[in-house]
Amino acid sequence: MPPKPLDYESINENVKRSQYAVRGELYLRASELQKEGKKIIFTNVGNPHALGQKPLSFPRQVVALCQAPFLLDDPNVGLLFPADAIAKAKHYLSMTGGGLGAYSDSRGIPGVRKEVAEFIQRRDGYPSDPELIYLTDGASKGVMQILQTIIGGQGDGILVPVPQYPLYSATIALLGGSLVPYYLEETANWGLDVNELRQSVNQARYKGITVKAMVIINPGNPTGQCLSEANLREVLQFCFEENLVLLGDEVYQQNIYQDERPFVSAKKVLMDIGPPISKEVQLISFHTVSKGYWGECGQRGGYFEMTNISPETVDQIYKVASISLSPNVPAQIFMGLMVNPPKPGDISYDQFVRESKGILESLRRRARIMTDGFNSCRNVVCNFTEEAAKQAGKVPDVFYCLKLLEATGISTVPGSGFGQKEGVFHLRTTILPAEEDMPAIMDSFKKFNDEFMEQYEDHRGYSRM
Numbered sequence: 001m002p003p004k005p006l007d008y009e010s011i012n013e014n015v016k017r018s019q020y021a022v023r024g025e026l027y028l029r030a031s032e033l034q035k036e037g038k039k040i041i042f043t044n045v046g047n048p049h050a051l052g053q054k055p056l057s058f059p060r061q062v063v064a065l066c067q068a069p070f071l072l073d074d075p076n077v078g079l080l081f082p083a084d085a086i087a088k089a090k091h092y093l094s095m096t097g098g099g100l101g102a103y104s105d106s107r108g109i110p111g112v113r114k115e116v117a118e119f120i121q122r123r124d125g126y127p128s129d130p131e132l133i134y135l136t137d138g139a140s141k142g143v144m145q146i147l148q149t150i151i152g153g154q155g156d157g158i159l160v161p162v163p164q165y166p167l168y169s170a171t172i173a174l175l176g177g178s179l180v181p182y183y184l185e186e187t188a189n190w191g192l193d194v195n196e197l198r199q200s201v202n203q204a205r206y207k208g209i210t211v212k213a214m215v216i217i218n219p220g221n222p223t224g225q226c227l228s229e230a231n232l233r234e235v236l237q238f239c240f241e242e243n244l245v246l247l248g249d250e251v252y253q254q255n256i257y258q259d260e261r262p263f264v265s266a267k268k269v270l271m272d273i274g275p276p277i278s279k280e281v282q283l284i285s286f287h288t289v290s291k292g293y294w295g296e297c298g299q300r301g302g303y304f305e306m307t308n309i310s311p312e313t314v315d316q317i318y319k320v321a322s323i324s325l326s327p328n329v330p331a332q333i334f335m336g337l338m339v340n341p342p343k344p345g346d347i348s349y350d351q352f353v354r355e356s357k358g359i360l361e362s363l364r365r366r367a368r369i370m371t372d373g374f375n376s377c378r379n380v381v382c383n384f385t386e387e388a389a390k391q392a393g394k395v396p397d398v399f400y401c402l403k404l405l406e407a408t409g410i411s412t413v414p415g416s417g418f419g420q421k422e423g424v425f426h427l428r429t430t431i432l433p434a435e436e437d438m439p440a441i442m443d444s445f446k447k448f449n450d451e452f453m454e455q456y457e458d459h460r461g462y463s464r465m
């Protein structure tokens with residue numbers, strides 16, 4: 001009997017090739033341990049609400065009313081919902097053709113796209129066209145649609161930072177394209193070196209690959225850095241010289257923990273540069289409701305904005321979006337609310353500011369606790385043997401992370417899942433566990449790490465966390 005079409009031997013090789021580390025071996029083992037009754041702290045995926053972050057009240061009130069519009073006819077609605085939430089729910093319902101249960105335009109609700117354009121314009125100080133903004137099911141779906149539009153086969157290369165968020169490597173593999181890595185410089189705060197970029201492009205060209213796009217993740221995941229304006233200028237100049245479309249993953253733009261390095265969007269820097277670059281360099285920028293103080297990952301809301309993309313291509317991307325009929329409609333309303341939150345003077349303004357500030361300040365404190373915690377650990381830049389890992393048939397960082405999981409229940413992602421320089425090992429964790437749990441988590445991490453180092457260090461390997 002020949003293998004059936006969906007037997008493992010027969011399925012698309014690109015599917016087998018694509019790896020998704022944040023839900024990989026470590027995550028699967030953590031899920032098993034959880035089933036066995038062990039308490040697991042999932043820091044592998046940035047999933048804030050799963051770790052106790054409370055949703056902001058105002059957007060939930062608005063979407064609740066949109067989901068149950070009959071409540072708007074209830075005489076007691078004003079007792080349960082503030083008047084501005086009621087008004088906002090009516091505002092968004094009036095934009096839909098049949099409420100939340102109806103498909104919307106494949107590009108998203110026009111009124112919400114207009115609100116996104118206004119947000120971008122306020123943020124950057126440059127015009128933004130709603131016709132060039134598409135709403136998506138999370139930023140991931142947008143990234144996939146754009147990569148699908150760019151990649152035709154193995155000869156099409158995409159420059160991707162290393163370490164990177166595995167959405168990129170996995171999607172490029174799935175689409176049969178070529179990932180062209182460029183290394184971020186850890187010793188320069190994970191900065192981006194244009195010479196390194198040039199080398200990567202030249203090497204790829206030598207192999208017959210046409211490098212078509214460059215991905216930046218700004219602020220970075222897993223590296224957390226925020227690119228400076230000067231660095232972004234260099235990147236845009238490079239894209240101009242090398243004829244690359246820049247894919248700006250800016251989903252962490254609210255997660256800024258160092259005042260001295262604010263977030264600046266690629267769109268703003270592109271416009272600041274002026275012509276010819278501002279009129280020539282193609283840019284797609286992505287954003288989401290999943291991150292920052294919203295953290296609404298489960299809602300799956302996102303958008304992308306296209307700059308300097310021809311109308312013919314915009315139409316083709318529309319066609320790709322149309323295949324899925326419509327982005328999630330409730331998530332589109334979350335996006336509208338994120339880019340157009342309560343304003344000073346609105347009834348819900350004070351509560352909204354109190355809640356969002358509370359989350360952001362707590363995230364800042366958690367970033368500090370974690371940084372200090374790791375820095376207080378022995379061998380944070382550490383030496384440990386690769387021998388034991390080899391014997392266990394594991395890459396050293398996978399070995400370390402598995403031991404950490406078994407000993408403490410802390411579920412992280414080994415750096416090898418994001419890519420890293422050879423001979424250097426990392427682990428990646430989020431800062432999302434509840435603030436009150438953080439000191440105990442760091443204590444148990446430190447205890448584990450010290451014992452691990454005691455057992456395995458022999459000054460031959462080199463690792464950094």
Ligand SMILES: Cc1ncc(COP(=O)(O)O)c(C=O)c1O
Binds near residue numbers: 140167217251288300
């Ligand atoms: C860098 C980066 N881009 C995109 C995403 C995907 O986010 P979304 O939930 O909007 O699909 C994530 C999620 O963690 C991310 O870290």
